[in-house]
Amino acid sequence: MDHFLHLLSSGLARGAVFAVFALALVLIWRAARIVNFAQGAMAAATTYLAFAVTTATGSYWLGLGAAVLGGAALGFAVERGVMRHVAGRSPLNSVIVALGVVMVLQAVLGIAFGNDYKPMAVPFSMEPLWVAGTPLLSPYDLYVLGAVAVLLVGFGLLFTRTSVGLRMRAAAFAPETSRLLGVPVSRMLTLGWTLSAAVGALAAVLVIPTELGLNPHATDTLFVYAFTVAIVGGLDSPVGAALGGLAVGVLLSMVTGYLGSTLAPIAVLALLVVVLIARPSGIFSARQARQA
Amino acid sequence: MSADVPLHARRPRWRPGPAMRRLGLTVAGLALAIGATFALEPYRAYQVAVVAAYLCATAGLTLLVGRGGQLSLGHAALMAAGAYGFGLSSNALSAGGAAGAVRLVVPLAVGVLAAAALGALLGAAGARLRGPYLAGLTLAVVVAVPAITSTFSKALGGDRGLWIEIERRPDALRPWVGAEQWQAWVAIVAAALVLLVLGNLASGSAGRQIAAVRDDEAAARLAGIDVTRVKVVSFTLSAAAAGLGGAVLAYVTQIANPGAYSLVFSLFLVVAVVIGGLGSLAGAFWGALLLVALPEATSSIAETLPVSPALAQRLEGNLALLVFGLLLIVLMIAAPRGIHGALARARGALRRRWRARGPAPAPAPVPESAAARAPTTG
Numbered sequence: 001m002d003h004f005l006h007l008l009s010s011g012l013a014r015g016a017v018f019a020v021f022a023l024a025l026v027l028i029w030r031a032a033r034i035v036n037f038a039q040g041a042m043a044a045a046t047t048y049l050a051f052a053v054t055t056a057t058g059s060y061w062l063g064l065g066a067a068v069l070g071g072a073a074l075g076f077a078v079e080r081g082v083m084r085h086v087a088g089r090s091p092l093n094s095v096i097v098a099l100g101v102v103m104v105l106q107a108v109l110g111i112a113f114g115n116d117y118k119p120m121a122v123p124f125s126m127e128p129l130w131v132a133g134t135p136l137l138s139p140y141d142l143y144v145l146g147a148v149a150v151l152l153v154g155f156g157l158l159f160t161r162t163s164v165g166l167r168m169r170a171a172a173f174a175p176e177t178s179r180l181l182g183v184p185v186s187r188m189l190t191l192g193w194t195l196s197a198a199v200g201a202l203a204a205v206l207v208i209p210t211e212l213g214l215n216p217h218a219t220d221t222l223f224v225y226a227f228t229v230a231i232v233g234g235l236d237s238p239v240g241a242a243l244g245g246l247a248v249g250v251l252l253s254m255v256t257g258y259l260g261s262t263l264a265p266i267a268v269l270a271l272l273v274v275v276l277i278a279r280p281s282g283i284f285s286a287r288q289a290r291q292a
Numbered sequence: 293m294s295a296d297v298p299l300h301a302r303r304p305r306w307r308p309g310p311a312m313r314r315l316g317l318t319v320a321g322l323a324l325a326i327g328a329t330f331a332l333e334p335y336r337a338y339q340v341a342v343v344a345a346y347l348c349a350t351a352g353l354t355l356l357v358g359r360g361g362q363l364s365l366g367h368a369a370l371m372a373a374g375a376y377g378f379g380l381s382s383n384a385l386s387a388g389g390a391a392g393a394v395r396l397v398v399p400l401a402v403g404v405l406a407a408a409a410l411g412a413l414l415g416a417a418g419a420r421l422r423g424p425y426l427a428g429l430t431l432a433v434v435v436a437v438p439a440i441t442s443t444f445s446k447a448l449g450g451d452r453g454l455w456i457e458i459e460r461r462p463d464a465l466r467p468w469v470g471a472e473q474w475q476a477w478v479a480i481v482a483a484a485l486v487l488l489v490l491g492n493l494a495s496g497s498a499g500r501q502i503a504a505v506r507d508d509e510a511a512a513r514l515a516g517i518d519v520t521r522v523k524v525v526s527f528t529l530s531a532a533a534a535g536l537g538g539a540v541l542a543y544v545t546q547i548a549n550p551g552a553y554s555l556v557f558s559l560f561l562v563v564a565v566v567i568g569g570l571g572s573l574a575g576a577f578w579g580a581l582l583l584v585a586l587p588e589a590t591s592s593i594a595e596t597l598p599v600s601p602a603l604a605q606r607l608e609g610n611l612a613l614l615v616f617g618l619l620l621i622v623l624m625i626a627a628p629r630g631i632h633g634a635l636a637r638a639r640g641a642l643r644r645r646w647r648a649r650g651p652a653p654a655p656a657p658v659p660e661s662a663a664a665r666a667p668t669t670g
Contacts, residue, residue: 035424037431085625092363095427096566097624099365099559103617106556110610111603220555224435227428265439269432273417276429 006128006135007257008250013141015249016148017207021222022229022241023155024200029235030172031192032087034094038078038101040223042197043204044216045105046071050205051118051214060123067201075197079190109216120209144206151202152242159238168192221265225252228272314491322484329473329480337472338544339584344479345540346580348486350564351573352533355490357562358571359499360526361506366414366430367561369437370407370531372553374538376441376448377406379456379548386457395459396478396543403539404532411531415524434558441550453549456542475544482540486533491573493529502526556613563616566623569630578631587612 021043028036046067054063078101086093124143128135137145159165170178171188179185203226204219212218229248233240248268255267329337353367364370382399414433418426441448448454461474469477493499504512505522513519542548564583568575590611594604627634 035428037424037427082621082625090361091424092357092361093624093628095363095424096562097621099562100617100620100624103556103559103563103613103620105617107610107614107617110613111606114602114606115609217555220435224428224432228432231425231428260443262439262442265432265436266443269436272429272432276421276425277417 002134003257007253009136010128010141011250011253012246013137013144013249014207014211014253015246016145017203017245018225018229018249019242019245020148020151020206021200021203021226022233022245023238024196024203025226025230026235026238026241027192027196027199029230031168031189034083034091035227035235036196037095037098037223038105039200039226040219041102041105042071042074042078043200043222044219045074045109046201047204047208047214047218048109048113051120054121060121064205067205068198071201072194072198075193075195076190078197079193083193106216113216115216118214120214122209126210140210147202147206151199155238164191224265225268228268231272232275310495311492314488318484318488322480325480326477329476332473334470334472337470337476341472341476341479341544342541343580343584344476344483345537345544346564346583347483347577348537348540349534349561350568350576350580351483351486351490352530353561354565354568354571354573354576354579355494356526356530357565358569359494359506360502360523362418362523362527363427364430364527364530365427365555365558365562366433367534368553368555368558369430369434370411370534371538371541372437372548372550373407373410374403374535375542375548375553376454377535378403378539378542379454380447382459383457391459393459400482400536400539400543403542404535407535407538408528408532412524412528414531415527418527419520419523431555434553434555437553438550449549451550453547453551456546456548458543458546479540479544482536486536487573490529490533494573560616563620566620567630569633572630572633575630586615590615
């Protein structure tokens, strides 16, 4: 039972990160009807930036800030430089171009840093705290959960309480009408990419040091997990992404804890197949059918 | 859907039917390629074998993506299924004392069947999905390959891979034909078979059904096409072709290991079909050739650059990836129909100009809506 509680709580912490990464996918999907297959590689690039800054300055927090700002800049650059030029054609084209971005980023990272794993330090202990004789969350898990909570609340406020958030939602759901009403739709799209990439960067910095290890291909699995989360939750639904992330995190934690870590990708694949066959619009999505 | 919509005015002189022409072309190409292997050094013959193995996979993938509009990022996993199917059955036959052609043909068939079975499963799961969903599902499959091989490491050899006991060239050929040359022959025959089958399929009514499903599922369904069946069958066929490619690759390299069938390799296959031109079998050949030629070129470039050995090593591993990625982005933005599509467009423009001058009235223009909306037709 202790083991179960420990797995459950650490699964929630890791699921929170998946939720954030999936939220980044959902942000772009809502803004542009594109699944950003380059999300993982972009996050890997910003994590290397955090690694370089932390190594140079010795400060974890400077590295974290650099990753988030660098993520925003990278999102801006990828949208303006690449994705904008394939928008409006077949959805396959944007996926294929995003794969090109993945290859370029992974190659550049490999050339600059090498393909081997780099050790990354974390600012808090990974040892679980004992509550009433049961090992539960570690201080690092608490830090991750706190960061995720702040982020989710911030986004909730941004989208529901500010005029920028309202314009972004309007531009995503009714671009033509919004344009007539004076919303700069294309700028909102760029803003969506910028925010999304910053969010993805944060999630990767939180999860790579403890789970995946830093190398140019580290985020391949993270992307697959987040894609699964987004499908489970419904690509249209930020709340779905959050709940789906927690569910997938707990599932992975249980599979890893009871059956072994090599089975985790297989479990995620099985979950993805089951959800896609049984309920392709996502468990938490209200929509009847997918259009794209 | 009606099978014979007259798009072009019929020409008066007799021409062989497309199937006959394709068979003739395939036989001629086969003879030429096999003859050419006599002029090659063993290493070049090995490379020819690898190109032919890749061609099996790219041919299947280009039809699936270009004609069917189904993007698979999992073709490396399907090739892995072919390779492991080949390896396990070849080793089992060797342990059972089998020898001769059986030990080559049966494992190849097992590889094809293994990949086709996996493909049918994925196709069934993906039949209700379009675009990014199918791509994500197949991505999850290819990322799970190393997990699967280490979970079943007793049978599949884990990360180090599965060594394969293979049937070598027949004794009668030994004085004249080298080992690598024989492998190239096997690979060339396999690739020719794939091209023949897929070419006939794509130009027939099945190809038109696949394209109709891609362009408008609702309209295709109204026209009496079983959309689910078409999607599952086209994915299964594409998987079978990739499986044959993987099986041939396993025969040539005598090993099946998860590192060879990574996500990066899957992306390389996508690049290959985009560069050649989505939907075009000729383009699939150019793509397969580039998959072998470009990494070799970039690693020799990396060796000659005046940089530190450590950087040269990093460049060698990643330069090809960088070039392929840049090519993919530039081509998708500038020429989404690839090299082959650009050539075909130039040829079409020339022909139209020539016809406009000639005595016969120009034929009614072919409606291009289908080609314009989808990534391409070959």
